[in-house]
Amino acid sequence: MKKEISFVTGFNVVKGFLNLEISSDHWLNKFQDILNIENYGVAEKTDKTYIVEFSSPNTNKPLHLGHLRNIFLGYSVANILKANGHDVVKTQIINDRGIHICKSMLAWQLFSNNETPESSGLKGDKLVGKYYVIFDQKYKEEIKQLIEAGEEKEKAEKEAPILLKAQEMLKKWEEGEEEVVKLWGMMNSWVYKGFDVTYDTMGVDFDSLYYESDTYILGKDIVESGLEKGVLYKKEDGSVWCDLSSEKMDDKLLLRGDGTSVYMTQDVGTAVKRFEDYPKTVGMIYTVGNEQEHHFKVLFTILKKLGYSFADECFHLSYGMVNLPTGKMKSREGTVVDADDLMAEVIQDAKNITEERGQIESLNPDQLEELFAQIGLGGLKYYLLKVDPKKSMMFNPAESIDLNGNTGPFIQYTFARTQSIVNKQRGEVSQLNLNTEVEKSEVDIIKHLLDLPEMIQEAGKSYSPALVANYTYDLVKLYNSFYQSVSIFKEEDQSKQNVRLLLTEKVAKTVRFTMSLMGIEVPSKM
């Protein structure tokens, strides 16, 4: 065998396993192959388009920790699909209509004295969220009063005056009453402005937006034609349903007795609209929490029954809930972690630690601000992305800003190390000498670099940034081990030094690339 295959230099047998020794020049050949590829890790362009939906908030309250997992996940999956050569459309459905937003509107009308983001200095989404909470408080007070007056609890919950007023407002909105629509438009614009600030801090953007207030109308039309085709049926009270008994599920309501639409109605409309807007689409990814698994199962089934073959190309990217050490997040109990607050906190922590031990003397104030944001947000994003999406996860605020071990800042730190070497080198590194002898720590890095394309492919297939995170972590661990065990600039053998410099450059490029897939920036100093 040693004669047949030139790169095998030895072998031994342990417990029934054949171990082969591979020569240095084989690994250097492989490394040379990688170096020759311009965008190593990025697959060739395909003509396929994927639509990735994420975020999709309600417009009645600010974004929170749960949204952060959703948004980072969706954004990262979009990047990963791009790296697999596909065209990607990042989108969301904005749930801008319905009773929830009317509640905020009503409470604002009743109790705000015309408070605006400008007059209060509050971020728009925070201001609207504040009135949503006020509505809930008043609503509860009224229920309590009704019960004390001898009303049944259930009846009280249905007949609290403020709730009736909100429902009335919703009706007026659907009828297009000018004043209500105007108020709705104003308060939504506040929210969007607030969200824009949050997305900007996150470093996240979208290619297209869909509004429920638009798509629910299309949804209604589709339901009507489904009725004509006999795919759907109408009950005596006028409500419209889809028979799902053949899939062993309960029938699903698509239009209420009074003709108004439900969530499912607009989801049908949105899906159809998107496939019309992007005809080359071969996959639509819905990044939505696992509590909606049933909803999407039903949605895809209904789409198929309505005759849309693209139903098979829809995929619910279902992710687990984010829990706190204190338990579940509950808005009613005030345990929700606000997205803006958390990001600010994490950036502040990065600042404190960096000022304490960073190598940042040469940076100006603007560069420092940027660095703190990179480290803080990098840590947060990595923390939320390194866990398998489908698993629910524990969010420990104390650990998210940790810097040691399997964390974003650890990886960023390693990248910064590579940069100080790259900067010290100055000028071109000469070609690889394939006859150089390589250390084990160097071979380990080459082997891992060789796995990159397969990892990208797998991450794309399984929609899992966690694979990218773990790959990157393993790579920088190998690099740190190498970094500590050999010296680069003290190496007298020029060929060996070249190998190490080229490895350093390639690891740096790879880390910057894989981190970018997670939406994480890497600093050259920290």
Add this chain to the structure above:
RNA sequence: GGGCGCGUAGCUCAGCUGGAUAGAGCACCUCCCUUCUAAGGAGGCGGUCAAAGGUUCGAAUCCUUUCGCGCUCACCA
């Protein structure tokens, strides 16, 4: 009750298309900065892979059952 998912070290997580002594980080204990960033590295401690059966030369991984946890089954979103 039905459906779906999860259960790996004290804690947080990898590994799961079956292969060698089950890995990492945190925490705890040793070492290593006159060396390119010690936000680092080398090592130690720590596991009946929830439990029991089964398939297999071989199971954390596949199958069955049980237990525990989560989500879900609205004229809510």
